[in-house]
Amino acid sequence: MEYCFGVDIGGTTVKMGLFMIEGKLLEKWEIKTRTEQEGEAILPDVADSLNQKMEEKKLGKEQVSGIGIGIPAPVNAEGIVQNTANLGWGYKEVRKEMEDLTQMKVAVGNDANMAALGEMWLGAGKGEKNLIMVTLGTGVGGGVIVNGQPVVGAHGAGGEIGHICVNYEEEDHCGCGNRGCLEQYASATGITRLAGKRLKADDAPSSLRDRKLSAKAVFDELKKGDKIAEEIVEEFGTYLGHALANLAAITDPSVIVIGGGVSKAGDILLKYVEKAFKERAFFANEDTRLVLAMLGNDAGICGAAKLIL
Template sequence: MEKYVGVDVGGTNLKFGIFLSDGQLIKKWSIVTDYSDHGIHMWKQICEEINKNIEKKDLRGIGIGIPGPVLENGFVEVCVNLDLHNFNPASVLKEYFPDVEIAVVNDANAAALGEQWKGSGQGYRSIGMVTLGTGVGGAIIIDGKLCCGANGLSGEIGHIRVNSDEKEECTCGGVGCVDQIASATGIVRYAKKLLMENDAESSLRMKEEFTAEDVINAAKAGDNVAEHIINHCMKYLAKALAAAAYIADPEVFIIGGGVSNAGQYLIDIIQESFNTYITLSKKKALIIKASLGNDAGIYGAAKTVIG
């Protein structure tokens, strides 16, 4: 039976999924990424896992999602989190699988393709995908097609400058990126700053350390400070989404990533703030939650070779 593999390369885990041509996911698993020695062992890990789990005669294609900008020719300049520089993932994998179709896609782009194919993006022709995790990732699908961009920057919503009050530098070298305020990291950072700056009562003060999830849960429970934090951070995300709407104007923005587990509560906050920024049209893009969770990447990566 024809089988396809979707691989999602992450800084922590390598996720694998085996798919049939109709998109049925028949097996999924993950292993810890070995990113020692500038990630050279990782390729061996990937190939061994595929070989162990699929008979060679069945394997038709491997799609691989990479956490970094992928140029049109498949070249990757840098994966910051993996300390990998200037490489071509397809060339590397071709050495191990010379007769198999290999496709390389940015991980956020993969998530967007996955959500469009089998997730909450089904039925939409144009999609803005945003992943709120350690950082803010994103991707744009227009007229059913991934917008890949001329310089691998398409969909990098996280690096739109939205906060002119920011003083610290973003990992990208810029200052005031949405990544710095609307990611899980950014929410915690802003929360700590705010709690330091004033004495307002908040359940967040009870913990020595807290996560973005803790802040969201406190906000849901009616903690005023936590509510302010979430509204503030999501306002900047909404501002970036509005910029995306004024450029690519998708039908829908899909919010994924760990932070999106906060559910409809968070989606409503983003939608409300987004609407205030879209003053030029009565029709506003819909903000919805991603539905494939951590599997979006393997779905999308597989889709690139299933076609």
Template sequence: MKYGFGVDIGGTTIKIGLFSKDGELIEKWEIPTNKTDNGKHILTEIADFIDRTIESKGIDKNDVFGVGLGVPGPVNKNGEVNGCVNLGWNTFNVEKEFNEISGFNVKVGNDANVAALGEMWQGAGKGYQDVLMVTLGTGVGGGCVLDGKIISGMHGAGGEIGHMPVRDDEPTACNCGNHGCLEQYVSATGIVTQAKKVLDHDNRPSSLRDYDCLEAKHIYDEAKNGDEVANEIVDLTCKILAKSLAQVCCVMDPEIIVIGGGVSKAGDILTSRISTFFKEYAFHACENIPVVLAKLENDAGMYGCVKSLF
């Protein structure tokens, strides 16, 4: 039997999965991300963990077909990472360095891109080859898969949907330094920001005013309960997202759009409204592209890392 490891490197924890070549997740673990010394120990600690794991399980190193790594930053086709602020990394070739440390066949990709590949392989996009995925969390990530392959682009910025410019009059800067990025309106943080603006300038009663610390979940929950203001905020953010998705679809024309991340736990209210607005904005040939919820949750990145190896 041949084995692969999928490693999703986050700013707080590193998720590591042991997989069979046919896509079965055999076992998974989490280890803390050691960001001391600008993250220079991260790759060594991953390699050490994998070595200990295969030894404890009696797996021959020659039976490991590779290790896929997902990282929170842009990655070009050669495995070079163009900086990962959350890890303390500058620009360097992660693929080459991890290969030298571990001796394994290695493939490196952006974390959102490999999540899209994972959903295509064993998740909501299974059975499709052209998948657009958007992850709505603290920020907004995206992944484009065409003909079963990640589209990372020349600079590793392929799929950075969260930083599409959607408004010119936004006074607040995005984390990327630009103004008016999609992420500022449809991420969990962005939704709350928009809600507070509405509540500050609208005197209508709303159950949203009852929360001391308003979260995206509260907004979707109250919208489901029929709160008028909450529903308007959900409509506002879903409309902005749907318009951006329609623009992306004019370029890549996917078979399916997959919505993941923490905000996706809102469920059908999210996908149904995105679909409704998407039909209004989409080019007629794309207007019936289905919008569905992701299935693999936090494991999608590990699946995609393994899939990227072959």
């Protein structure tokens, strides 16, 4: 029997999974991400944990196809990162270091691309080969899959959906330094920002005025029929739907998967994004499906496992 490992390195924890190569997840577990001393312990910790799992399961190296790893940073085709925001790493040859530590084959990719691969392999995009995944969390992440392969790009930054400009008039800066990025409107923090601006615009009644503002609060009140909440979600949906229509014109996906914390709002979110998408979609993309992600926090380990296969 053949096995492989999927590893998803995050700023707080490292998630790991042992898979059979046809896609069955046998076991998953996590360890703490030790980011101190420039994150020097992270890869050795991962290697130790995988070795322990192999001993526990009595697996020999010849039974393991390899290890796939997702990282929260741009990663080039050689498995090298130049910098990471929250792992403490500067320049790091991740693939080479991990192969030296484990004596096994290793493949490395960006975490958002891995989530997209995971959804394509075992989730909401199962059976498809052309897919865009957008993750709406603290920021907006994304992965683009064309013909079964993630779009990596020259600098490992392919699929940075959150940083396409959707408003050329914006004066506030995004975390990346630019202005008018999708992340400023479609992330959890972006929706909260839209809500704050809308509530300041006039004194129209809204139950949002009695709540601590958050993306969840906006969707909760929308479900209860709050008119101001609906205006805010319409604005969010317009930015995201139009951006996805632009992306679809470039990669022609059969399915667009929406995940991340904000997607927990459910089908009501799709309604507003789909409406705006259809307004702007190129005629060839009109039957592109918009669906909610299915794998949740397992998307990263699933995609990393698929990458090595």
